[in-house]
Amino acid sequence: MDIRIRKLSKRYGSVNALNAIDLDIASGELLALLGPSGSGKTTLLRAIAGLEPIDGGRILFGDIDATELSVQERRVGFVFQHYALFKHMSVLDNITFGLRVRKRKFRPAREEIRRRGEELLKLVQLGGLEARYPNQLSGGQRQRVALARALAIEPRVLLLDEPFGALDAKVRKDLRVWLRQLHDDTGYTTIFVTHDQEEALELADRVVVLNAGSIEQVDVPEAIVRRPATRFVAEFIGQGVVDGADRSPRSVLARVSPCVRTG
Amino acid sequence: MHGAVCVNARAYRSVTTESTFVRRLLIGFAGAFLIVFLLLPLIVVFAQAFARGIGAYLAALTDADSIAAIVLTLKVAAIAVLLNTAFGVAAAWVVAKFEFRGKNVLISLIDLPFSVSPVISGMVFVLIFGAQTWLGGWLIDHGVRIVFAQTGLILATVFVTFPFVARELIPLMQAQGSDEEYAALSLGASGWQTFWHVTLPNIRWGLLYGILLCNARAMGEFGAVSVVSGKIRGASNTLPLHVEALYEDNMMVAAFAVASLLALLSLLTLAMKAFLEWRHGDEIAALQGGR
Numbered sequence: 001m002d003i004r005i006r007k008l009s010k011r012y013g014s015v016n017a018l019n020a021i022d023l024d025i026a027s028g029e030l031l032a033l034l035g036p037s038g039s040g041k042t043t044l045l046r047a048i049a050g051l052e053p054i055d056g057g058r059i060l061f062g063d064i065d066a067t068e069l070s071v072q073e074r075r076v077g078f079v080f081q082h083y084a085l086f087k088h089m090s091v092l093d094n095i096t097f098g099l100r101v102r103k104r105k106f107r108p109a110r111e112e113i114r115r116r117g118e119e120l121l122k123l124v125q126l127g128g129l130e131a132r133y134p135n136q137l138s139g140g141q142r143q144r145v146a147l148a149r150a151l152a153i154e155p156r157v158l159l160l161d162e163p164f165g166a167l168d169a170k171v172r173k174d175l176r177v178w179l180r181q182l183h184d185d186t187g188y189t190t191i192f193v194t195h196d197q198e199e200a201l202e203l204a205d206r207v208v209v210l211n212a213g214s215i216e217q218v219d220v221p222e223a224i225v226r227r228p229a230t231r232f233v234a235e236f237i238g239q240g241v242v243d244g245a246d247r248s249p250r251s252v253l254a255r256v257s258p259c260v261r262t263g
Numbered sequence: 264m265h266g267a268v269c270v271n272a273r274a275y276r277s278v279t280t281e282s283t284f285v286r287r288l289l290i291g292f293a294g295a296f297l298i299v300f301l302l303l304p305l306i307v308v309f310a311q312a313f314a315r316g317i318g319a320y321l322a323a324l325t326d327a328d329s330i331a332a333i334v335l336t337l338k339v340a341a342i343a344v345l346l347n348t349a350f351g352v353a354a355a356w357v358v359a360k361f362e363f364r365g366k367n368v369l370i371s372l373i374d375l376p377f378s379v380s381p382v383i384s385g386m387v388f389v390l391i392f393g394a395q396t397w398l399g400g401w402l403i404d405h406g407v408r409i410v411f412a413q414t415g416l417i418l419a420t421v422f423v424t425f426p427f428v429a430r431e432l433i434p435l436m437q438a439q440g441s442d443e444e445y446a447a448l449s450l451g452a453s454g455w456q457t458f459w460h461v462t463l464p465n466i467r468w469g470l471l472y473g474i475l476l477c478n479a480r481a482m483g484e485f486g487a488v489s490v491v492s493g494k495i496r497g498a499s500n501t502l503p504l505h506v507e508a509l510y511e512d513n514m515m516v517a518a519f520a521v522a523s524l525l526a527l528l529s530l531l532t533l534a535m536k537a538f539l540e541w542r543h544g545d546e547i548a549a550l551q552g553g554r
Contacts, residue, residue, distance in 0.1 A: 051445050071448045078449040084442035088464040098450035101460070153450055 001062045001156045001189055002027040003048070008057035010043055010213075017043045019213040020057065025157075025191065027062075030183050032204035033193045036236065039210040041193045045159050048191065049076045061156050077150030077188070081162040083142045085134040091145050092117045092130035098153035120148040123182070140171040147179075151186070160192035164199060176203055197237055201225065209233050308526050311519035323509075323517035324524065331497040332505035332521070335413065339488075339501060340481040343420040347477050351428025352470070356462070358429075359436035360444070373429050376422055385419050385490025392418075411493030416501060419487040424480045431473030432466055439465055468543040472536065479532040483525060 003025040010018040017040050025031050033041040046052035048059055050071040059066045066074050086094050093100075096117040099108055108116065121127050124144035134142055143163065150158060163179065164172040180203055183190050194200050200207045201221040209216040209224065209232075217229040228234035280286070313320055323329060354373055358366060376384060392399040392409035402409060409415045443465065447457040463470075485503040492499045500508060502525055509518035 049449060051449065071445075072451045072453070074449075075451065076449060078446065080442050080446060082442065084446040086443060086447075086461055086464075097447065097452070097460075101447075101450065101452040101456045149446075149450065 003062075003157060003189065003191075004058075004060040005044075005048070006058045006060070008044070008047060008059065009055045010040075010047060010052065011055050016213045018047065018054070021213075021215060023208065023215065023218065025189060027189055028187045030180070030190045030203065030205045031192075032200035032207045033191060033210060034195070034197065034200040034207050034236075035210035036195060038212070040213040041195075041210050042161055043213075044210070045161055045191060045193050048157070049078045049159050050074045051078070075153060075156050077153060077155030077158045079143070079146045079150050079158070079160045079163060081165055083134075083146040083166075085142055085145055085149070087134055089133075090130065091121070091126065091132050091134070091137070094134070094145055095120050095148045095152050097149060116152065120152055123151070123186075124148045125178075138171075139167050140175055143167065143175065147182075151188070155188065158188045158190040160190065162194060163192050164194070164196075172199075179203065201237075209236065211236070305526060308519055308522050311515060312523040314519075315516050319516050320520045320523075323514075323520035326517070328497045328500070329505060329517070329521055332500050332502050333524070335416070335500065336482055336502040339413070339416050339420050340478055342417050343424055343481040344474055344478050346421050347425045347428050348470070348474055350425060351430075351432060351473060351477075352466075354429040355432030355436050355466075358433050359439075360441050370433070373426050375426075376424070377426050381423050381484065381486030382490055384422050385487035388415055388419055388422070388487075388491050410491055411495070412499060415491035416488050416499060419491045420481050420484055423484050423487045424477045427477035427480060428470065428473035431469050431476070435466055435469040436462075468539060472539055475532055475535055475539070479529060482528055 003023075005021055005023040005025075008018050008021040008023075009016070019040075021040075021044060033044060035041045043052055047054050048066075050066070050069065054067075057067075061074070086097065089097070092114070096113045099113045099116065107113075118127070118130065121130055124147055126141060126144055126148070129137070129141070134145070137145065143166075147160075164175060167175065176199065192204075201224065204221065206218060206220055207224050208218045211232050217224060217233045219227075219229075224233065225237055228237060281289075312323075324333075354369075358370060358373075389410050390396065392402065392415065394400060394403055394410070399410065407414070409418065443461050444457050447461045448454075452460065482501075483503060484501075485507075488501055489504055489507070492501070492504055494500055494504055494508060496505075496508060502521060506518050506522045506525070509521060
């Protein structure tokens with residue numbers, strides 16, 4: 001489902017958390033919201049989900065005006081940074097929660113719910129772990145359970161808040177490749193928030209660079225690196241050089257697209 | 264320093280512990296304190312209660328006034344615990360999950376009964392609902408008696424015990440945050456489903472702990488209820504008031520027999536509390552660490 005955001009505004013006291021944001025997201029796209037902390041990226045994500053009340057503007061899911069819809073009515077799959085799995089429920093019960101709380105009219109039969117849960121577990125490569133509890137899983141496994149739980153409701157859009165933030169470097173890289181694969185297989189419109197330039201550039205179809213509640217640039221990764229629209233984007237993307245040669249724009253770009261000019 | 268180099272058969276003394284003498288002194292002092300202030304009184308209560316044998320003990324407990332006091336105490340405690348559980352969960356929910364102006368004032372108000380003398384709490388109800396006041400007079404004209412009646416006892420007990428549940432839950436719910444609730448909402452759950460399937464299971468042991476403390480205090484409360492009760496035997500005397508009445512009548516065995524009931528209740532509460540701490544220590548620790 002395509003998503004259109006028009007003049008979206010949010011204030012915290014005198015601070016503009018979101019400054020009349022305009023953004024179009026194509027159906028089936030994998031989009032990264034990139035920016036430093038305090039740039040408004042998480043606020044934007046939560047506003048799309050309906051978890052954050054907004055002060056102005058509209059959010060459209062296809063032809064539906066989602067602005068007035070409640071969190072429940074928006075049917076978004078939200079994966080929280082720390083996963084927010086239900087600690088007292090088994091993995092299967094976590095995943096099927098969204099189906100089990102439906103009104104009787106719309107609720108699938110018990111066996112059907114179980115079958116769908118097991119199917120999703122296989123999809124996230126956790127088959128056989130349905131009886132485990134969240135505290136018996138590793139960080140990467142929890143993340144995939146959270147993803148399966150969000151997918152269970154067949155969301156209009158998948159929203160991920162710092163999906164790899166709480167994982168160690170090795171798991172993070174593996175999951176990144178896996179998430180890209182999953183996205184290509186399932187085709188859900190996906191938006192994820194990150195402060196990690198490399199992650200955004202490597203994973204996303206397009207990257208939105210945010211700063212102080214405003215969009216600095218929206219473009220494909222190559223263009224963000226090669227033609228930064230503002231000084232802020234150039235500096236923020238270029239920060240990788242300071243951290244270490246491995247994360248310099250050029251080496252990142254080399255991985256994104258093998259045929260890039262190195263001159 | 265040379266001790267560290269020289270290897271001998273003696274075990275190294277830990278650098279973080281006191282000398283044997285100091286340790287024994289401290290442990291001995293703490294032990295003696297516990298015996299004098301906690302164990303001895305308990306023994307005295309039971310010794311006095313059984314001073315004239317088990318027959319006299321049972322007779323004191325099955326006396327009509329005693330039975331009435333037991334029934335009234337159970338009734339008052341049950342209502343107070345029920346109301347304060349509902350109130351405590353609601354208050355903790357509001358404080359932990361929402362940001363609003365005057366939140367600190369609300370938290371202070373919840374703590375108020377802890378800082379006000381119970382006698383004053385009782386007085387307040389007499390001053391509001393007593394026969395000589397406008398509101399009290401109007402209520403009595405319409406057949407509602409509050410002061411010197413069971414309603415007053417319930418009101419006073421509710422007031423005195425209302426911080427317990429809220430106080431246990433606020434730090435626990437604050438520590439848990441709201442992400443699980445948000446997750447449930449985003450998955451389509453209604454507010455009530457979210458509370459029932461997500462919030463309540465997460466706080467259940469802390470809630471039980473709070474209810475236990477609330478119940479113990481509700482049954483043992485003396486000051487506030489003694490002011491509003493009017494102490495009509497068999498009608499508006501709770502167990503603690505009944506103990507006092509018997510004691511003033513110099514009926515020692517009966518007084519201590521009834522007191523032993525209250526002591527047993529405390530021991531039962533203590534045992535359940537210990538069990539909860541042993542079985543669900545993590546959650547209780549989380550809740551106590553937040554204070």
